[in-house]
Amino acid sequence: MAKIMQSSTLRNKYHELSEFCNENSEAVFITKNGEGDLAVMSITHYEEILGRMELYSQLMVGLKAASEGRVKSINEVEKELGL
Secondary structure, eight states: OEEEEETTHHHHOHHHHHHHHHHTOOOEEEEEETEEEEEOOOOHHHHHHHHHHHHHHHHHHHHHHHTEEEEEEEHHHHHTOOO
16 A cells, blocks of 8 residues: 655655665655655665566567567577577
8 A cells, every 4th residue: 555645754754754665665655735746765666666667678579579470499599699
């Protein structure tokens, strides 16, 4: 479940916010004047998300190539690599 905090939390309870984000690997949504404003997360969690996005992107490239018939057998690849 998403954790939602007021913008004053950044100023007044930074340490608690940082601890929560690092321990739970999830974002905290910060509101400003009752409206959503920011999502705060640990760098580790952010990098994990970016890594997943890159993986999904590469998988889509591979799936597209496979659907277009642009594939090689393992034997062809090994031969090209000199294995």
